[in-house]
Amino acid sequence: MSSPNVLIIDDEINLTRSLAFTLRQAGMECQEAHNGHIGCKIAQREAPDIVLLDVRMPGMGGLEVLDWFSAELPEVPVIMMSALDDTQDAVTAIKMGAVDYVSKPFDVDELILLLNETETRRQLESEVRYLREQSIEFDFIGGYSGITRLRQEIAAIAASNAQTIFLSGETGVGKAVVARELHRRGSGLEAPFVEVNCATLPVNRIDAELFGAERGNGAISRTRGLVEIADGGTLFLDEIGEMPVEVQSKLLHFLETRSYRVSGSSREHYADVRVIAATNKDLAAAVTDGTFRQDLFFRLNGVPIAIPPLREREKDVELLAAHFAVKYARSSAVTPIGFDKSTREFFRSYDWPGNVRELKNLVERLSILYPGKTVTADLLPAEIKSVEPKPALSIEQSMENVERDLIRDALMRCKGKKGLAADRLGISRHALKRKMQRLGLA
Known part of the structure; x- marks a missing residue:
């Protein structure tokens, strides 16, 4: 500064x-x-x-x-x-x-x-x-290379005709924010955006919730499903890894044909819907243990977007904290809080297991307790300060992070095809496989 x-x-x-x-x-x-x-x-x-x-x-x-x-x-x-x-x-x-x-x-x-x-x-x-x-989504501001790439991907994919998009990332990284930004840039604010958390849908009603139900089939009157409500816009399926296997086949059919049948009816319905699915689970592992269909996984993973965790965005944390402070101050008509040097240093060293959501909640809490003040490290909550700060990265660890980013980027651009990704990186397929195993990407 x-x-x-x-x-x-x-x-x-x-x-x-x-x-x-x-x-x-x-x-x-x-x-x-x-x-x-x-x-x-x-x-x-x-x-x-x-x-x-x-x-x-x-x-x-x-x-x-x-x-x-x-x-x-x-x-x-x-x-x-x-x-x-x-x-x-x-x-x-x-x-x-x-x-x-x-x-x-x-x-x-x-x-x-x-x-x-x-x-x-x-x-x-x-x-x-x-x-x-510049109309850039605030949760993805900053100079970290992964976020710059993410903004570029959002703009390109939103403008494309991709109808199925898959978001992966840890809890709290902002998958719902990315989904809304894809919708805003692609369909526009006037089109419907329907968000559903698959983990909260009742198992015995998930089919009817998604695709609707005719009167008499467990419903007093005909029930419109979320797919029908989202027609012309976006259906965001969060926590897709929690969807019961028995419903996955019907979702796969809809993704391939954009047609579906209302529960209790034999008539085909159609919906022009962009489907965005998200999870913090390893779906490839779920396929292996039989809790997720392999064909549905491949269908969802056609246009993948990987959202980086906050701990990899050390230089962006301070900017995000300032944004959330200003945002809270505006909504509450108070003066924004500031952060002294000790607090900013703590923010950079903390591991942020709850990612952007954790940072946002912390800034809101501090804004309520100390409006208009400069927050010093001693004012941070005890449960945050009690966590051991992450050690400084060695040169070898920093190089590994760069290498890991490059491999992830190549795999994403090549839709998971290791041979093409290896060619893009200028190494052999076997060398790529060894690197992925060493970096924990296999």
């Missing part, structure tokens, strides 16, 4: 000049204004990164200046400066949108730390805004 350009607005000339000198020595750029009107003009012309604003000034007072910033430059964070007897005004300023306040006389080292943390948060929020303008 780069050093901020700070605008100091304070009528105390000596204090302003002294503070500006100190901040410049700390590597920051500084501009000075000795009344509110001049401060607003400089801000309009120079667009500072952060504003240090005195609460009490003659003429245009600090709260009036803050109100101007809220209307004209809402993306510029404002930190209030107040004398000890002006604390109530500072609290009012926080409610009006100031990100923080410091009391005079203040500790310069603490102020520099606050400015750097505010700048870190500002830059992260700026990137979030940019990604929002």
Whole structure:
């Protein structure tokens, strides 16, 4: 993160000049204004990164200046400066949108730390805004190569005529988010999106739930199935690995023909539906133990998308945390929380077994407990801090991760065909097989 350009607005000339000198020595750029009107003009012309604003000034007072910033430059964070007897005004300023306040006389080292943390948060929020303008799904923002590839895959597959898509990944990585993004880009928001968790459907009713039932066949009146409801849009089958074997054959028939029979009827119905299936299970292992049909697995796996776990996206965690903080603050009309250096370091070292969902829930919890505050590592929940941080990767482990990503990518692009994947990687099929065994991909 780069050093901020700070605008100091304070009528105390000596204090302003002294503070500006100190901040410049700390590597920051500084501009000075000795009344509110001049401060607003400089801000309009120079667009500072952060504003240090005195609460009490003659003429245009600090709260009036803050109100101007809220209307004209809402993306510029404002930190209030107040004398000890002006604390109530500072609290009012926080409610009006100031990100923080410091009391005079203040500790310069603490102020520099606050400015750097505010700048870190500002830059992260700026990137979030940019990604929002680009219509990029927020749970998949970041620079990790696997996420860049995932965004490209989503765009390409959504625009294709692929009617069956298979999502795999651990619990909490965002499979439902990917499904909705595929739907939004492919069918549009007006088309129906029907989500069903196969693990929660009653076993004795799953056929009727999916394909409908005629009156008298366990139903008082004709029941529309989820496939019919999703006609013209997307049917998202989450936890597909939990679907009973006896229903899998009927789903396979529908995927191959887009036709189905309502329970209790002999008439064929048709539905133009894009089916997206997802699981955190190893379906290949389920095929081996007989709990999942092999032909259905092959049919589902035609267009696979593998979603990486959060622990492989170390550099993206901080950006995601900032996004969730801003998102919660917007929905609750509060000031977003920030994260100090110790917290950010913990985020990068933590293993995130619950993936993006765990991070999102944690940020929401912290936002409720410490609205508008900078969260330090000691404020993190005990159950999180008690988990041993993951050790730093050696060069060999880092290279293995890169190799693993390359092989996964080649297999995905070659639809699981190892011979073609080996050719793509420029190695023999036997060499690929040995690498996959060594990397735990076999």
